[in-house]
Amino acid sequence: MAIEVRIPTILRSYTGGAKSVEAKGDSLAALVDDLDASHPGLKGRLVTEDGALHRFVNVYVNDEDVRFTGALETTLSDGDSVTILPAVAGGACRTVPPAAARR
Amino acid sequence: MPSGNLGSVLTIDQAIHDKIVAHARRDHPDEACGVVAGPAGTDRPTRFVPMLNAARSPTFYEFDSADLLALYREMDARDEEPAVIYHSHTATEAYPSRTDVTLAQEPAAHYVLVSTRDPDTVEFRSFRIVDGTVAEEPVRLVSPVGH
Numbered sequence: 221m222a223i224e225v226r227i228p229t230i231l232r233s234y235t236g237g238a239k240s241v242e243a244k245g246d247s248l249a250a251l252v253d254d255l256d257a258s259h260p261g262l263k264g265r266l267v268t269e270d271g272a273l274h275r276f277v278n279v280y281v282n283d284e285d286v287r288f289t290g291a292l293e294t295t296l297s298d299g300d301s302v303t304i305l306p307a308v309a310g311g312a313c314r315t316v317p318p319a320a321a322r323r
Numbered sequence: 324m325p326s327g328n329l330g331s332v333l334t335i336d337q338a339i340h341d342k343i344v345a346h347a348r349r350d351h352p353d354e355a356c357g358v359v360a361g362p363a364g365t366d367r368p369t370r371f372v373p374m375l376n377a378a379r380s381p382t383f384y385e386f387d388s389a390d391l392l393a394l395y396r397e398m399d400a401r402d403e404e405p406a407v408i409y410h411s412h413t414a415t416e417a418y419p420s421r422t423d424v425t426l427a428q429e430p431a432a433h434y435v436l437v438s439t440r441d442p443d444t445v446e447f448r449s450f451r452i453v454d455g456t457v458a459e460e461p462v463r464l465v466s467p468v469g470h
Contacts, residue, residue, distance in 0.1 A: 230428050276426055278388045285388040305391055306428035308374075308405075311354050312412045312420050313382035 223251060223296055226303040234259040243302075248279065249292040251302065266304070267292070275319065276307040287319060331460045333433045333449035335359070335407065339371050340464055344437055344445055346373045347411035351439040354411050356384040360398050361406035368406035368433070376410075383422075384410045407449075409435035417446040419457050427452035433460070 221244040227235050235241050243258065245251030256263035266277055272291070273279060279286045280303040286294045296302075309316075339359055347355040356376050359368035372394065377387035386394070398404060408429060412420070417438035419427070427434060430453045438446035451458045 228428075230430065276428070278391060280388075280392055283392060285392075287388070303392065303395075305395055307385060307388070307426070308356070308358075308391060308408060308429075309378075309383070309385035310410060310420070310423035310426045311378070311380065311383035312415045313380070313422055314420075316422060316426075317378060317380065317383055319385075319388075 221245075221298045223298070224301045225251070225255060226301070228305050230306055231262065231265055231304065234262040234265070245296055247292065247296060248281065248286055248290075248294040248302070251296055252292070275316070276309060278305045278307055279303070280305070331433075331451050331458065332463055333368075333407070333435070333460055334366075334463045334465060335368050337464045337466050339368060340447060340462075342371050342373075343409050343435065344447060347437040347439050348442070350376065350411070352381045352413045353379050354381065354384040354413060355437075356386065356408075356410040358394065358405040359407035359409070360401070360403040363402050363404045366406060366431075370403065381413045405429055405432050407435050408432045409437065411437040411439050413439050415440065417448045418459075419450055419452060424452055424455055424457055430454070 222242050243254045245254050357373040360370040361367040374386050376384040378385045417436035434450045449462050
């Protein structure tokens with residue numbers, strides 16, 4: 221099983237500069253563990269200590285934001301593609317609101 | 324004005340500067356946001372891309388996640404990078420907030436802040452935000468030759 225994972229600039233220090241790596245897993249959670257095994261420390265940038273995806277890291281499986289497909293429980297198949305993109309966000313506020321609904 | 328790290332400066336077309344300010348005024352009192360893409364590795368912002376603020380808030384902005392994916396795919400296909408990431412503050416100064424600094428995840432980008440707190444004054448400033456450190460940089464407005 222091979223799944224292509226596109227890595228954003230800010231996480232390429234974990235992949236030796238690679239923009240894209242291969243990993244495997246039947247679920248996104250399993251894939252993240254597999255990524256971390258090959259690229260130690262990467263999991264910590266994607267998943268919080270509570271075991272949820274980071275609020276400001278977007279993960280897409282075949283172009284769909286995994287927030288809408290089961291987050292870490294999203295199932296994966298051979299040939300799927302995963303893209304990781306840090307959110308582009310900010311603002312004057314002191315406390316950060318929860319993720320916006322899909323428009 | 325301090326020159327920031329390693330003499331960093333934002334060089335940007337007057338026309339694009341004006342589009343960013345106009346976008347911010349148009350979306351006031353909500354924060355406006357967007358990027359100016361440029362050819363990868365050149366540090367030249369050339370293509371103005373205003374984005375929807377999915378948060379639609381006077382104090383917070385966030386690119387819609389589907390829009391974000393489409394934008395990065397498009398930049399990838401065009402061999403571009405986000406040279407400028409801009410947003411506006413609607414009641415406070417054009418300076419990165421703690422939230423701005425915490426959430427900045429494009430270390431090579433110039434983070435442009437516009438403030439629309441005063442309709443009669445243009446506040447347009449640029450910053451580098453790397454590893455949680457903010458450094459203001461000068462803004463050099465240019466006009467294309469022969470236009």
